Amino acid sequence: MSIKPSTDSEGSGISQLSDEGSGISQPSDEVTLTVSDAARAVLSVSPQKWLTEGDPVTLNCEVDGSSTGWTFSWFTETLSLDLSDRYKPLSDSRRGAGGKYSVSSVALNHTGVYVCRAERGKPTYETWYSNTQPLWVTGVSPPVSLIISPSRTQHFTSDFLSLSCGDQSNSDRWTVRRYSDSGRPEDCSSSVSGSQTGSTCTISSTSTLDTGVYWCQSESGEKYNPVNITVHSDVILESPVHPVTEGETLTLRCLFKYTSPSNLRSDFYKDESLVQNQTIEMIIPTVSKSHEGFYSCKHPRGESLKSWISVRGSHSESQISVLKILTSVLAACPYLIVTVVLIYKCCRMRRKKPE
Structure with missing residues (x-):
């Protein structure tokens, strides 16, 4: 018995056993190959994705089926169709082990769609990008306002809907964007019956597919005034x-x-x-x-x-609080001045007192 490579027409390369001189061959023993996909990171948000400016928030990244030794990176999703440019790393994207990205006081510029990724070992083993998690931050006085007509967040199907970015000083620099069931940011005009002219998007006949979060975005990528719009029949x-x-x-x-x-x-x-x-x-x-x-x-x-x-x-409550503090300080000033003067005089009298 000798082992000879197979020479079948398809070039399978499977070795065969051959009895010398008999011309009889048999398949080799089976070999099982297991190909495992890369682990997947899972992203969640706490306490919730809708926030008011100043609220705390934490993004939690975990690796499915594994727990230790991972280093995490954080990204925001862009409008790019090119996979190499689709995820933009945060400026402080690496925060070591633990899988938590915490912001103690969110600002308007934290609005966006986030993903995470994990890696470990040498050579480096990387997970797939995680599921997306949006964060929507509403502010006290954003520089631009999303004006919606009819002025409500829920709309009937087959309605006419207009969305525009109200910045009278420079309206051309703003565009209406949205995040819908497609799972990634896109232009408002991507709606079946939508069109964009300058900073205004119109949807001539709404459908349930138009449900999503809409916001105003500047040429430099700033996002303001997110509004959750739903369409129901x-x-x-x-x-x-x-x-x-x-x-x-x-x-x-x-x-x-x-x-x-x-x-x-x-x-x-x-x-x-x-x-x-x-x-x-x-x-x-x-x-x-x-x-x-x-x-x-x-x-x-x-x-x-x-x-x-x-x-x-x-605003009025904040202003009243500041005024109360200032009033209290001013009211206390005369007493502080008198106290300082008396202490000064006492010190001078002690120095002049003969021994």
Whole structure:
């Protein structure tokens, strides 16, 4: 018996066993080859992806099926179709082991779509890029405002919808972008019935595919004023487009497309808990930070999608606090001056006292 390479027509290269002189050959023993894919990183966000300027947030990156020895890198996703340019590393993208990227106080420029990746060993073994996780940060006074008409976050199908970036000083430098079910940022005009002219995007006939987060983006990549827009066929929640200021009144209505008037008695929910039932509208006379959350409505004709309502601090309250501090300091100044003068005089008298 001798081992000879196979010479079949397809050049398989499988060795065969041959009895000398007999011309009889048999296949070799089976060899099992196992090819393993690269491990995948999994990204999550805590406490939530909708944030108000100044809130804390943490991105958590884990490697599926493994736990130790990894070093993590962090990226934001771009509009580029070229895979080599699709992910832009953060300036402080490497934060060592642990898989946590924390920001104690988010700013407007933290708005974006994030991914992570992990590596370990020598030679370096890298995971695939993680799933995407968007962060949406609403600010107190952003330099540009996303103006939506009709002015609400939820819209019926087949509606006309206009979105524009309201910066009268330099409107040409802004473009409306969106993040939808496609899973990556794209131009607003990518909508089936969408078109972009300057800083204005119009959707002539909305569909459920137009559901997504829309924002204004500058030529240099700055992102401002993200708004979550949803499109539904029958029932929608009428809620304010932009954050509500503490102390203001918040009014919510449940609208049904096929009745006139469209607002009917409905149940209203916050974070999936019933807060008010069988009313035409839900009114919160004095909004506080505790009212921030996801709201929806329901009546026999159907149920709306959820809308995030953000609450920001009052400017007047901040100003009053500063004034109180200044007033207290000024009121205390005379006493401090008198105290210093008395101490100075006492010291001089002690020096002049004869021994």
